[in-house]
Amino acid sequence: MPQTVVGVDIGNSTTEASAATIGSDGSVQFLGAALAPTTGVKGTPRNVDGVADVVERALRTAGVAVGDLDVVLLNEATPVISGMAMETITETIITESTMIGHDPRTPGGRGLGVGTTVGFGALAETPAAEPVIVVVPRGVDFEVAAGEINAATRRGVAVAAAILGNDDAVLVVNRLDGAIPVIDEVSRIDAVPLGMLAAVEVAGPGQSIRTLSNAYGLATIFELDAAATRVVSPVARALTGNRSAVVVRTPAGDVADRTIPAGSLELKGENRRATVDVSRGAVEIMAAVERVSPLADVSGEAGTNTGGMIANVRQSMADLSEHAVADVHIKDLLAVDTFVPQEVRGGVAGEVALENAVALAAMVRTRDSGMQAVAAAVADRLRAGGAEDVEVIVGGVEAEMAVLGALTTPGTDKPLVVLDLGGGSTDAALIEIDGSIDAVHLAGAGDLVTKLIDAELGLDNLELAEDIKRCPLGKAESFFHVRLENGTVQFFEKPLPATAFARVVTLDGHSMNPIPGRHSMERIRTVRRTAKERIFVVNALRSLRTVAPGGDLRQIGFVVLLGGCALDFEIPQLIADALAPYGIVCGTGNIRGTEGPRNAVASGLVASYAGRSAGVLVGGSG
């Protein structure tokens, strides 16, 4: 007698269902599918609401009455959850207000000016001797400033340059008898030391300064010996790429590029142990993780930022899974180098430096999942809802089911690797020619990409960062056309919304969301793509090396990408490009030729059940 079954896959963020009828000979006919957001934490009885919802909707699209439902199959969810944290590991400190390198949008004049700093009020009494650099506080009108500078110049005072508090550089320079370099918008202008030798340099539009960003240029101006030149070299480096800058020579002035003692990570492998300092960066951390793998647990040095970071991850995982903290073990760790824009300590103009940071994602293996409890709750709910004879079975391990589902993608064959690119974790499973299956779960996926984009662009808005992750960019150059990120132009019949004008926008196909701030389209695109590469490409290679026979990627024929991030517009290409040298066929899955990268586990559950009930092994019946 044919049976009506529904396979249900409870994921971290979405619950998917496939409805099918299974003939007495084990033949499977898929009728409909549905998906809904997962309710509650995966593997807890709160999942019931989401499950009941998708089962009903899958049956409705299949055109089957709830009362005819025979079997619901649930996946044995992998008992892993993931968490992440970020720690800044460098900071830039300016002492004695030695340097102003804040790159105002509109500096004035061109060239290099060297002289002694003098307050605006004292300019009138300054004798005509050595060249001076005038420091003009906020509140002085541009015409007054220009007038005083002109008057001083006429008296014979060599005014070599000016530093302004207001955004007035162009206005002042336009009113001067002779052009001098002027830097403006120095917010804490009262902190600029007076009576000190200083240099101001302004480059032309699109250029960057040459002298102050060169250690020997500074040595020439300030007549430094070799030892002092070594001391100022961080100053020169900090100013690289700026259009304008000021350097003041003070007795103990310095710019320090300090490494924050972040603490170390202790990696406990099943056979080996390693300790690695977080401030050494992601490459060394990941090398250590690989050396000790398989990981058994990770702890951070007590009393350090790293210690706090790991403790936070552990605590939030414990809260989420309702386990004791002692039961939470970190089974995988992904470290990613990133940089965070932060205000420079000691800066006088709100200078921002990109500080190095390390982002960590941790994968935690919890005790057994509570799937049996979920199954019982689902059975109660569905029986109450009219499916009186329904049986709810926990039908198979997630990774195995995903492989069975993935094999229904047209054009695939064994040996095949499924890469499930989710929100919290990247999961891989290999099925070899003999049908044996091996799986691995790695930390770091879509959520970490969002977090990196948020941090690196300084957005402080995860929703916007998520939008940037998902959608291509454009710039609304007029009300009727948008320059897309590939350089082409899209025209519109109706004027664009006023909020989008002149802004970089995300294009999700229906609407445009303007991105605030001054980031250029190229910069946002670079941040987005490198964030995806640093996580998904790295994790793809990492997971394939783990599951591939003998760690040799060439032994893998096919890689099928599944999960929400496989729907992304560029992640599949980035991974395919990275895998191409190994002769691997890589692409986004198309489950049963119709479902795209969705529904693999649910389809696999049904196929596996059909195979079992017919007493034959089912490979890839579609």
Place this chain on the structure above:
Amino acid sequence: MTDRVLTFIDEKPAEPGKRTDEVLVGISPAFADFFSQTITGMSHADVVRQILAGIEEQEVSARIVRIRHSSDLAVVAHTAAKLSGSGIAIGLLSRGTTMIHQRDLPRLSSLELFPQSPLMTLETYRQVGSNAAQYAKGESPEPVPTLNDQMARPRWQAKAALLHLKETEQIVKGAKPVEVVPQFAEALAN
């Protein structure tokens, strides 16, 4: 203490601009003419000077046109925007209400609107000029923060209505916009 006085000279019919690096400032019929200060007593000379300074700091050129046929801010700003080589214009009413407009926008829309004239300061006018110039250059400025004071309406509404009536009386029906050149002079305060 000296006060700045603004007079407009060299009046001529306003032509559409050909340069794409210009911002137009459209002023209402009575601006710096029948009236000489805004609703809060800020001198029109200072207001115009700050707007022009904001544009100049961005290295963009500016022209001023007087719109004579309407005292409606949207009309003033949009008419100026249509004459602007970059399509960007600032509209300015005698009482101080301001907006940044773009010629392709519907008239009643705007890029940035500063509806509460009593809350405007000289710094705001400087930023308005600066932002308009950045739009003209195709950059993406942060919109000028607009203040909102719940009490501004009851406190100033009567005066604003009166000023609007007076401004409207200065309208010349069917008159074309004229381009003017600002001339600032220092005068002793009374």
